[in-house]
Amino acid sequence: MLGKIIKHEFKATYKTALTMILSVLLVGGLVRMMDMVSFDGTIWRIIEMIMAVFYLLLLIAVPVSMFVVSIARFYRTMVKDEGYLTHTLPVKKTQLINGKLITSVIWIIISIMVIPLSLLINVKNSIYTFRDIAELLKLVFSNSTYIMDCVMFILLIIVSIMTSLLLCYASIGMGQMFNGHRLAGSVLFYFIFKYAFSFLQLFLMLIIPSVADMMNKYDTVNKILMAEDNGILALMLFVMPFQIILGIICYLIAYWRFSKKLNLE
């Protein structure tokens, strides 16, 4: 059943997702073409600049929009009228949540991966070329520390995306408590959970000595980028479990609300 849920989630979302992703590639291509033809004149330069700025904004907006669209779909299909279909399907609640989570994570990751791909293809004199990437990969795979850092970094991104989605799911689940003000209730609980977990994470990071030391050692971006020891890995090793625990808590809250406390309008 999980496979069927994922299949139908993809069917329902692929048009929106592909439109967003293709728009980035299209606008990027347009920027590249404009750069290649490059007419003289102030007006042309202004248009080029506007297009370039629009393109950069789009690069940021697409993953964010993908996230928002995923949450909006979850809200619509779990709490609004479409919930009458979703919750009467002969599937377990865990399968419902998992199916929606997996589909959303995949789309968001794809939308993030489009950023470097688009920059590589579309931007003249881009900060890196295919040759640069090959060199970078050779450097990374020659050093086990770098490999570990990269793997941990990628895992941390995936875990963070999942946790962020689950935080929203839990908030939407809790928002059902407010009859007639469910959306407002969901937003309220989102901020409550978000700030509570952020303060808890910061508190733990400050009181655990080894983590506090790492935070002092790598207190600027430059120091992080220049780090040669396993300090970054250590920091990620703290942040990751915390994110995982947070994700599990949110998952359990969402599951509890949608299985034991469901109350569709």
Next chain:
Amino acid sequence: MDNVIWKCENLTMKYGKRQVLNNVSFQLERGKIIGLLGPNGSGKTTLIKLSNGLLTPKKGNIIIDGHKVGLETKKIVSYLPERSYLDNSLKIYQIVDLFQDFYEDFDVNKAYNMLKDLKINPEDRLKSMSKGTKEKVQLILVMSREAKLYMLDEPIGGVDPAARDYILRTIISNYNPDASVIISTHLISDIEQVLDDVVFIKEGEVMLHKPVDEIREEDGKSVDELFREVFRC
């Protein structure tokens, strides 16, 4: 096989402080078409939603075909809500595919035949249809399942009289000794002709549960007339 398809025991439901169902207990037999009748706010929709796991009761439980409300009952209960609950952006055939995928008892040929009878094009998108046509589509999907229990919440409220007759004929033609149909409606005079039993519900309590023939013989009234008498404002 136990003749009871649906029963509730000490069922209580509240929305905040408002008591919607008050310690209700009754049962319904297989192979019957049952009218769940009552004024607005009497608890009909709440009872149907509880039966489909869309609400959790404060107290008591509902047993359907020997199972508590959950995964097993969703496989055998076909539910038509009184609102539009399908994804408007989908085409009809996509929604049919979805039902076929999730429900083992879904008869896809029956669904397409009924769509054809009502001249509904499966290639059309739901959002391009009128409210009445959407309701017909929803009903077709629900009645295309070979379920043990059909729960229809206001199935004929938003459709034209000709479609109403078609719907009632469809409900009757799905009759079999193992399946029951529960219909919640205000349009009693239209639905009365197909009902076997009626349950009158008022302010969260069951006022009456009788076969329609018994009402006609003993009370000498139609169900509609009895309803107006019992629920007089």
